[in-house]
Amino acid sequence: ARADGSGVPAKGLTGDGYEGHYFWDTEIYVVPFLTLTAPEQARNALRFRAMHLDQARDRARELSVKGALFPWRTINGEEASAYYAAGTAQYHIDADIAYAIGHYGAMTADQEFMRGEGAELIVETARMWADLGFWRVGDGETFEIHGVTGPDEYTTVVNNNSYTNVMARWNLRLAVRMVRDLQTEAPDAYGRLVRAVGLEPEEVREWERCADGMLIPFDERLGIHPQDDAFLAKELWDLENTPPERYPLLLHYHPLVIYRFQVLKQADVVLALFLRSGAFSQTEKRADFEYYDPITTGDSSLSAVMQSIIAAEVGHQVMALEYFHAGLFVDIGDTHGNTADGVHVASAAGTWRALVSGFGGLRDDGDLLSFDPRLPRSWSHLTFRLTYRGSRIRVHLTRRLIKFTLEQGDPVRLRVRGVEYQIADTPLEIALAHQGLYLPGLASAHPVIGGRRSDGTLITAEVPEVAETEPRTEQLPAV
Template sequence: MNQDYIQPKEWSIVEEGFEKDRVKSSESLFSIGNGAMGQRANFEEDYSGDSFQGSYIAGVYYPDKTKVGWWKNGYPEYFAKVINAPNWIGIKVVVNGEPLDLNTCLAVSDFRRELNMKEGWYSRSFIATLPNKVQLHVKSVRFLSLEHDQVGAIKYEVCPKNTAAWVEFIPYLDSGITNEDSNWDDKFWNTTQVSSQGRQAFIEAHTMKTNFKVCTFMETMVFYNGTLQTTLPKETLSETLALHSYKKELKKGDLFSLHKFGGYTVGVSQKQTDLREVAKTVLQKVAHLGFDTLLEGQKKAWANIWAMSDITIQGDLKAQQGIRFNIFQLNQTYLGKDSRLNIGPKGFTGEKYGGSTYWDTEAYCIPFYMATKDHKVARNLLKYRYNHLEKAIENAGKLGFSNGAALYPMVTMNGEECHNEWEITFEEIHRNGAIAFAIFNYYRYTGDYSYIPEMGLEVLIGIARFWQQRATFSAHKNKYVILGVTGPNEYENNVNNNWYTNYIAQWCIRYTIKQLHKVKDGYPEDYHRIIGKTSLTDREITAWSKVAKEMYFPYDEALGVYLQQDGFLDKELIPAHKLPKKDRPINQKWSWDRILRSPYIKQADTLQGFYFFEDHFSREALEKHFDFYEPFTVHESSLSPCVHSIQAAKLGRMEQAYSFYLRTSRLDLDDYNKEVKEGLHITSMAGTWMSIVEGFGGMRILDDKLSFSPKIPSQWQSYSFKVNFRDRIIELMVTKEKVSFYLKGSEEMSLRVNGKRIVLLASQKVEVLLDF
């Protein structure tokens, strides 16, 4: 039974009724962010019940010592933590000497919270009966500004319902915080200065080891029945706390409001050394604007984002809510402003997994950002990897590779591997292939080749060198093999000749050689610079070619399918639908030994290769491999349903495609994996977008042209989306009868619909009848 308390709304996530056992799940679901910082939906007031406190700053991390009982050469020294930052949202509320705490209240009624995705704000309201019998109506609204991304704003209002009462607001900053996810309970922050001046307060602190300097700040003002109060707050300072106090005697029905502006100035993003002075300047600006003006700016900023990235679905409210939730969270997590940042798998919603960068970015996220933003946003994600090339070469060197071979980390904050599970750290080397594929995919979609001679070719050379050295020549097979790996299916460890890994290794080498020739012919200065820098020789390239040409791929003649890896058919091939319900999910119910011996696939593995390299295989081959592998796939990775949805749509299996789409779009809203309290699955949310655009919309690049083969689920009346293709905006709407195109811009363009060429004229609608 999936959770079902989130109400289906087109533009909002709504929860009604207060239930203590779902507080942590809602803290994840109602999270907010602005690309520079984010926070879980923790209550502003004190809460003594079960809660997962989390405020996060993009790019700020702590290298927590890896916790293992043994050590091996090349093992990462630390597991990077996305650390809980000092808390600026806190507002203690005291009523006649009694603190407001929903965990201890006699009654809580009319509880409602809403995440408004259209306008980018989060609200909460309730009526609480405190132990002293005072009944208090509370309403709060907060958001993290997109325009002023160092700042968040809170409006917190209380009104006594049944009696007069003394109400005290105590807004505070707190740097004495801990991490939910800590290996050794280390102290992550060192506080150096706590100060207060008038309505402002500041805490200056730095992270231990990494020494990220942060000034957490706030400015507050109070209103009585709508009138600003001029009284300055009383202040209380300690080693890690800055508290302000405003106290007022209220009559029954009076409204007492606190406006709080807070956030962070960060050493990594500020040239000035005095972060406190920077914070003062920020506060002066936003306090002058005020809460309501800032909120209007927030609404406009989100309107601009939605104007390009929205997907509309008519006739299916849950599907509509699901895709908008996914798009909203992706934009809250990463906006492409800073090439030092990336897209963490939990974004700003939790701490699980550690690190900020996985292969998810290249495999799943880049298509979303290429199509819904300026191409420079995706280019920044590729630049991020180029900036980490030297670290990738160091990572490979630690494992015994040489001559500039590069192994990009599975998990990283700064280019250095920081994952502490050996089967992933050492064996899941396919991540190298996803980075090379993203370079290819970026050029294929944007037409911007400049990245490759400027940066990308060096990355490709490092990756090709790794694959050539990682392959082993088997005299028995008279082929090159790749031994001891883990493919995308993490329910198989230390296998030989994972088909996807071997295939992408071969492709990487051939693609690199092709780009070397292209850069040599078209960009001779860049070519000579790169050859000089990498000391690449013709002899080395010949060795690469030999590995690619003679790569081994496990294949079964009788079945006519590539095998996921050597020995896959030795397993007891019982389809997943025959598993007892009590055994699901197997990652929570079975021993690891039992999982490894089973045929069950966590996520698309061989089929991941068929997704990336769809044009290398016939439709019949896809169908045969889909029919063989999907029945063994348990989809216990958030990255799994989207690939299967896209492929089911291509095969015309729309009910199956729709089912997979609904699962990926509502993975967190419906808590399929029973883990949403730990945070959201941000990177797989891009796969939800792909399920519609590439799956149902059938968008592809064929012969350097945009192509669509639209289909529509029976549950929908219509759907629409926009894509930015090479600086031209194409809007597409699909109904059960036709597909409509509208081209923004000044130049016409041609594209294909179900294989037929059509021409779009600027600012004119073109309709094509569909025959399903």
């Protein structure tokens, strides 16, 4: 991240795993960590995408969409993914980049970047979504996105992946807001943007319409967001009775076997619950977590940290700590058996997020930093620092209070459990009556084997049989 304009590879500079390529985890895990701790380095990492915008435009034309489509796997701006179903089909890479840019802008107020390179990137990714999706007319109109793969690479090339649609909607709305803000607040920058990308006013209105009409799948009977249109119709993979030596699944089963089942490589809907926290109710978050957690393998090193964050928020605090430890020891304990190929950089960044956002309760997708702590019962305290719009904040959490100290910069407004405060010269201590909802276990685990789907059909599960051969060496191209 220190090399201006260079990306952050999946293994950093610690090993030759993935041949120095990098993926979406740069923007979803690494850049947000840098934004809140070393914002100048976050900007450096984001500039890599800006430098390769023209290549992304070419890639979009190759896949018959407008705007820019960034490569799933790259080292030089060109697509290097060989397996399209778990690679190029992950169009969500565009929304992931938009998320990192939007988060960086909100946390730093870096107007120079956001009004220049950042604005171009946001506009071109929004264009891609507006062209990739289509309007489906029935009783009403919905904007839908078909033929994509979400973060979960055990389910590929689907219609209306919930994560993709949620993040695409946000990408479109961010573009609308940025363009309109530039029109009123920075007309010169707006003029430069119009000339640079050929922006037309009707485009912006269409982005807003697409965002408002975006279909976000929801099952009323189960009270959950289906991962995609067809996910709930599949048979369950019986993970409880899958032998330990059959993990990770991708090394022991052909992808076509895995794709037939409700089974996740990593957090998908659950990741959206964190990144767009304000878009979901607590009831929805708990129902989604309790449905997907039992069928999530954690075969990806990126999964445990996000499961930890949402588990803490919805009340499964014992599970949150277990998942945190799983993320913490990915490399220290070599739990995935591949640390020799290099450190899992994104998982390490995610472990920090699990501390700060899971146990510290930080949410940063609103107008102010917001805290709702969940300190583990076995911990006496937690201390961390944040950089927010040029100010350095020290946060100290105990079971009875949360204390904020402004170490550098201007006063900062924030919220603790819905109440607004300001940190200035004097440290601010706020009493805490509790550490959030505490559930002893999965109180109402879903999916229920033997239960019924919304259409009344029976939910069944199995463990696919495999021939007694050597484990597969072919891997899906994911981190």
